[in-house]
Amino acid sequence: MPMKQLEYHTIKEIFTRFQTAEAEPKGELDHVNAYTLVVAVALSAQATDKGVNKATNALFKIADTPQKMLDLGEEGLIEHIKTIGLYRNKAKNVIKLSQILVDDYDGEVPSSRAALESLPGVGRKTANVVLNMWWHVPTQAVDTHIFRFGNRSGVAVGKDVVAVERAIEDHIPAEFQQHAHHWMILHGRYTCKARKPLCSTCLIRDLCAFEEKNFD
The missing domain is CATH 1.10.1670.10 (Helix-hairpin-Helix base-excision DNA repair enzymes (C-terminal))
Incomplete structure (x- = not known):
């Protein structure tokens, strides 16, 4: 190879x-909208899709928008995702990216690769997944x-x-x-x-x- x-x-x-x-x-990551897809993919780094889905099943019922995630708070988020590897760092990134989406994008997930990649915890792979699965861009x-x-x-x-x-x-x-x-x-x-x-x-x-x- x-x-x-x-x-x-x-x-x-x-x-x-x-x-x-x-x-x-x-894709095998559960999500209900573009925001939860971003969060799920960000959480999936060095983790299995099955493990992420298990953690987000209850989470996305109460925090399916950036503002709801901010209302839940970092410690509240940690309680839901602590079975996932690197959960503390991922929780910090999810809260940070949620704040940016609220402040800069009116709570909506941007559809440009550059904007997505500028979000904490979102790299090229995550951006490509979101562009492909949500906006049907052939990334x-x-x-x-x-x-x-x-x-x-x-x-x-x-x-x-x-x-x-x-x-x-x-x-x-x-x-x-x-x-x-x-x-x-x-x-x-x-x-x-x-x-x-x-x-x-x-x-x-x-x-x-x-x-x-x-x-x-």
């Missing part, structure tokens, strides 16, 4: 199969699953997450760009696993460039 970049026609066939298997892949949020799958399979080869993001944009056909990162995340999470990929049941095993396929 990294592997050799696959050819266009092979990548098109891979995503055609992904699309046939699941035409409308969805690519590269996490560890996508980075591993992209390089291992040859679908999107790059030495860092920005390079992989660029490779997705450059090599995956335009008609698949909207859902590309969701297909890749789900495939990396459930099939192309880090330690023991499930190559025997993989729907693209005949197209993948990974030479050390596992058929146990």
Whole structure:
């Protein structure tokens, strides 16, 4: 790793199969609006989606807007998210970004990447997730699953997450760009696993460039 970049026609066939298997892949973080999506994604850093959803289930019932989150306060927020890693720092960031949204954006989540990335605790990946899932911009949020799958399979080869993001944009056909990162995340999470990929049941095993396929 990294592997050799696959050819266009092979990548098109891979995503055609992904699309046939699941035409409308969805992100697995629970949210009710753009604000709760920002919070959920920010909380998900170095945590599982399942763990975040468990913590936010009750939280978003009482704090689904920036002002409600400010009313809850940092200590109140901590009580809801203390099962999540780095919860104290994340709580500080959520309160700070909520204050900025109230002060500078009338409580609304901005739809520009630059504005999103200026919020505390919101990096490029979080901004891309929000732009893609809420505003349906064909952005690519590269996490560890996508980075591993992209390089291992040859679908999107790059030495860092920005390079992989660029490779997705450059090599995956335009008609698949909207859902590309969701297909890749789900495939990396459930099939192309880090330690023991499930190559025997993989729907693209005949197209993948990974030479050390596992058929146990």
